[in-house]
Amino acid sequence: MAIFVHKDTRVLVQGITGRDGSFHTRGMLAYGTPIVAGVTPGKHGQRFDDRVPVFNTVADAVAATGANTSVIFVPPAFAAGAVLEAADAGLELVVCITEGVPTLDMVRALPFLQERGVRLIGPNSPGLLAPGLAKLGIMPASIVKPGHVGVISRSGTLTYEVVWQLTNAGLGQSTCLGIGGDPVIGTTFLDAVEAFAGDPQTEALVLIGEIGGDAEEQAAAYIREHVTIPVVAFIAGRTAPPGKRMGHAGAIVTGGSGTAADKIAALEAAEIPVAARAADIVDLLRSARPRRRDS
């Protein structure tokens, strides 16, 4: 089993007829992802690539196809609305790829999702890829391989870099998850660690963090108490100057907090080895031993 997706996952794509939405929908279909519907208001009745039926609303798409998962590719101004529409239609999982969503839009949307028990991944996320099962989002399928390593990351191409090295070393993945680079996101580092810890297929974890916030520190504290499988980490942004946003809206050191040094210290205090270079992750994983619980 992977995390967050399963054999009954049925996917709809919000923004399926847009430039990014159509391009990546083809990639998801090519990987065998069960995409059952698309949503673009005004395009009801069309078929995407003569194949996937398009609806005006998520509710219509769910009623007609039984979709339970959404992947969102709509522009930033409409992203929070799309997330809320997906939640309102009763979906269980919503993956928001859109980058550049106003932060307060997510602050306002989250209570609505929490009330309905909807899991949101992102925004500003590459999505997730469960090798051999499903691809939800934009991660390149060519770099993954089915296996037992869980990967959690706040970034896109850095994740691909690490996953590619794992695959080349013969270390396949259970699920590769990009939680998103924004300051306010649906599924946190900690949520993702918890999910992987409960997944029997996952036998080791790679955490790819970066500067800003304290999500890595919280995950480290949880791992120390609750996780028995081996965990290794990498933190990007050791050389980032304070007060500057490093691309991702969430990647910024503010008021002396959120530094790479703080995160590395917290991870090492939880006996999680931290790779100095991305290229060291494979070796750290190979030498990692199961963790014992403190209690």
Added chain:
Amino acid sequence: MNIHEYQGREILRRHGLPVPPGAVAATVDAAVAAAAELGLPVMVKAQVLTGGRGKAGGVKFCATAAEVRRHAGAILGLDIKGHRVRQILVTPAAEIAAEYYLGMLVDRGSRRVLVMASAEGGIEIEQVARDNPQAIHKLAVDPRFGLLDHQALHLGLHLCPGDLPRARQLGAALQKLYAAFLAEDASLAEINPFIFTPAGDGLAIDAKINLDDNALFRQPRHDALRDRDAEDPAERQAREADLSFVKLQGNVGCLVNGAGLAMATMDLVQYYGGRPANFLDIGGSSRPEKVVSALRIILADSAVKAILFNIFGGITRCDDVARGIIQAAGELDIRVPIVVRLTGTNEVEARELLAATELVPAATMDEAVQKAIALAGQAA
């Protein structure tokens, strides 16, 4: 995006907070004239996009016109943490009976707007948080209901126990600040200090506001608040070319696709003993125009002795990216060596394309970084 105090005060005033009058001056004469108009005594305050102005001598009390002339002259042109003072705010000096900190920010942990209030006003809140954290009262606001009356009053009473009129004023100020925060898509808003005069009037005599870059598209007024002169010229050029760029002090120019990989690349340059010249995310596209813009910005920095492309071509094909780089490099007069690392789909074809050029190919990130550092050293 950070804005100046005088701009923040304007936002607060628009949202009904009590803000004393003031004028912005770029010359000593203008400051003296403003002080005469506003009435002495006044404060003159450096307008720079950084904290610690007071400690750096950028905030002065002036009782006479001569003092305005002297202090304004000293502050204009002052360098505060690398920020040159080009404007000062002149504002009537208020008599302070009590001062407070009122602030709020988007809190990543609670994923809500976190309101903070403290009776330790007038000093940096980070210092209070370190030395006396229990002096900061916090409340994560439920976005469905906003900052409720009783919550605002409760916070006010923490700051002014037993003084209901003042507690109410503080609570009302917090509610107005919260309304401003939402309406303006702020990520941080601080009034430090919010004061009471001996007559009991509340005044916001400072304003620090950061605005969410992601919301600029729906805040048409905000673009005019950007102080383009205070920006690094290269960073401004990059922003206008829709590139994410941060200037650093090294000699290895970095062009990377993706922010996380760009940070990891900088870190790796340092790991191998080199110094990165910049952070630059060229994004997912390999369009030659974008690569040209990025190369121009990096080449404008004369400290750059070698350029490093680190591209993980996941969905974009590496041979397309290689063609883009070759075309872009051909359009510019480039006198420094360029190392190119391309990994992913069609990487072998990409390396073959590069082999026919002067560009230096590399198979891995580590190899590329080491080659770029070595070449930067030779060029120096």
